[in-house]
Amino acid sequence: MVYQWLGFGCNIVQxxxxxxxxxxxxxxxxxxxxYLPTILFLFGMVALMLSELYWLVHGLIRPDFRFPxxxxxxxxxxxxxxxxxxxxxxxxxxxxxxxxVTVGAVCFTLINIALWILWSGEWFKDxxxxxxxxxxxxxxxxxxxxxxxxxxxxxxxxxxxxxxxxAGETLWSFVPEQTQIMADxxxxxxxxxxFLFFLVKIIISLRRGDAPARSLCLAYGGFTWSLFSxxxxxxxxxxxxxxxxxxxxxxxxxxxxxxxxxx
Amino acid sequence: xxxxxxxxxxxxxxxxVTAAFVxxxxxxxxxxxxxGMVLCLLSAYITGYITSLxxxxxxxxxxxxxxxxxxxxxxxxxxxxxxxxRPKDETIFLCAVALGAGFATFENCCYILTAGAESLTYTLIxxxxxxxxxVVSVLALAFGLVIIRRSRLVTLAGVMGALSxxxxxxxxxxxxxxxxxxxxxxxxxxxxAAAVVLYFSFRRLTGEARKTE
Numbered sequence: 001m002v003y004q005w006l007g008f009g010c011n012i013v014q015x016x017x018x019x020x021x022x023x024x025x026x027x028x029x030x031x032x033x034x035y036l037p038t039i040l041f042l043f044g045m046v047a048l049m050l051s052e053l054y055w056l057v058h059g060l061i062r063p064d065f066r067f068p069x070x071x072x073x074x075x076x077x078x079x080x081x082x083x084x085x086x087x088x089x090x091x092x093x094x095x096x097x098x099x100x101v102t103v104g105a106v107c108f109t110l111i112n113i114a115l116w117i118l119w120s121g122e123w124f125k126d127x128x129x130x131x132x133x134x135x136x137x138x139x140x141x142x143x144x145x146x147x148x149x150x151x152x153x154x155x156x157x158x159x160x161x162x163x164x165x166x167a168g169e170t171l172w173s174f175v176p177e178q179t180q181i182m183a184d185x186x187x188x189x190x191x192x193x194x195f196l197f198f199l200v201k202i203i204i205s206l207r208r209g210d211a212p213a214r215s216l217c218l219a220y221g222g223f224t225w226s227l228f229s230x231x232x233x234x235x236x237x238x239x240x241x242x243x244x245x246x247x248x249x250x251x252x253x254x255x256x257x258x259x260x261x262x263x
Numbered sequence: 264x265x266x267x268x269x270x271x272x273x274x275x276x277x278x279x280v281t282a283a284f285v286x287x288x289x290x291x292x293x294x295x296x297x298x299g300m301v302l303c304l305l306s307a308y309i310t311g312y313i314t315s316l317x318x319x320x321x322x323x324x325x326x327x328x329x330x331x332x333x334x335x336x337x338x339x340x341x342x343x344x345x346x347x348x349r350p351k352d353e354t355i356f357l358c359a360v361a362l363g364a365g366f367a368t369f370e371n372c373c374y375i376l377t378a379g380a381e382s383l384t385y386t387l388i389x390x391x392x393x394x395x396x397x398v399v400s401v402l403a404l405a406f407g408l409v410i411i412r413r414s415r416l417v418t419l420a421g422v423m424g425a426l427s428x429x430x431x432x433x434x435x436x437x438x439x440x441x442x443x444x445x446x447x448x449x450x451x452x453x454x455x456a457a458a459v460v461l462y463f464s465f466r467r468l469t470g471e472a473r474k475t476e
Contacts, residue, residue, distance in 0.1 A: 026464065026467070029467045029468070030467060036410070036413060036414050039410055039468065040410070040421070040424075043407065043410075043424060043425070043428065044424065046428060047424060047427055047428050047431070050428065050431040050432060050435060051431065053435060054431055054434060054435050054438065057435065057438055057439060057442075057446070058438060060442075060446075061438060061439075061441065061442040061443075061446060062438075065323075067323070067326075067327045070327055070434070071327075071330060071331075071430055071431045071433075071434030071435065071438075072431070074331070074427045074430050074431060074434075075427050075428070075430070075431035077423075077427060078423055078424040078425075078426065078427020078428060078430075078431075079424070079427070081420040081421075081423050081424045081427075082420065082421065082424035084420055085411075085420040085421050085424065088420075089414050132423075135420070
């Protein structure tokens with residue numbers, strides 16, 4: 001019960017944060033430049049807000065019933081597509097192939113989707129969600145690469161850590177319950193470490209006054225990681241990455257605002 | 264039991280005849296609202312078919328299935344207009360509101376004939392809440408489409424995003440009015456509040472303010 005109300009509280013905080021983000025982004029629409037990315041970003045945030053609002057209302061009105069693919073998921077997928085569209089509109093389409101980044105992002109997402117299906121059994125929802133999510137992750141990963149958001153050695157570390165996490169999560173799914181706690185400790189440590197890594201990178205990038213597109217792409221990366229973390233977390237721990245995703249949304253907005261103001 | 268097809272014929276024939284005698288935007292408005300009415304019947308058929316396949320109660324159908332079906336159905340003619348006729352932004356908005364109004368009018372007619380029109384409160388709710396909700400959701404779709412066509416880079420992602428916005432708005436309304444206590448009242452107020460916000464932010468959202476600077 002306490003967890004449920006804590007969840008509602010976090011939901012309300014995120015909705016409030018999204019309302020403020022939407023209002024502030026709306027104010028930037030009168031800028032001549034960057035109109036298209038700004039409005040796509042605004043629509044993306046509105047979609048995420050509607051998704052959270054629907055989830056909150058659904059939890060209050062029908063707490064015992066869950067439809068396999070409800071409007072909350074539709075809106076979240078739509079929101080991710082719109083956010084990806086905002087990034088594409090901002091940076092333009094790249095002619096570079098960036099094969100390694102694309103393949104890496106696709107593989108990581110596909111393994112995650114397989115694990116979601118294994119855990120939840122909702123194969124239709126997970127595959128459908130996964131299509132949009134894969135597109136979003138590829139766009140974000142390629143954008144980080146294009147803007148030079150991460151150094152080569154950081155990419156290498158991220159690949160290694162990602163592979164270790166996938167191994168840990170897969171192991172967790174097949175070992176007996178007593179052993180799961182060890183896998184849990186490892187997995188959550190990795191999840192939190194990568195989240196903190198992104199958080200520090202974004203703050204440093206914003207404070208240093210890097211090119212705003214770079215900060216924005218890093219914030220997108222942090223948000224993406226918080227989404228992965230949410231889907232990988234069981235109920236009592238789920239709220240931690242959920243709060244993290246709210247923080248990342250705020251940082252995305254700050255970076256976007258800088259991008260628009262600079263133009 | 265009502266005969267929705269007969270009601271549709273009864274309402275649309277005078278409008279269709281009127282459309283033959285008017286020109287320009289008036290004709291576009293007439294034809295779009297006629298299309299909205301036909302689409303309402305079509306979406307009722309599809310929802311009915313899906314209902315017959317599963318064993319979900321009516322409440323859950325209206326919360327989980329109808330918004331998705333109805334918004335996809337409303338998106339299709341807008342996409343057709345957008346890509347076949349390539350009209351101006353104002354024309355898209357005109358067609359969109361007419362489509363939404365036609366859809367809502369036919370739905371309201373069917374509900375009123377089923378449930379009766381004795382209660383003024385119920386009639387007002389049907390008009391101000393459900394009626395406005397269809398117009399607002401289709402306007403959100405039109406906003407999305409108008410913005411998306413300015414960039415060739417983000418077409419599919421943008422269309423899906425706009426569709427998700429209108430679907431969730433519609434589903435949220437249906438969910439709220441299915442609840443108890445204060446929830447239905449919040450639901451009834453939601454479309455009007457959204458309509459007011461859209462009305463005052465119209466120019467800025469479509470980029471008109473930016474163009475005229």
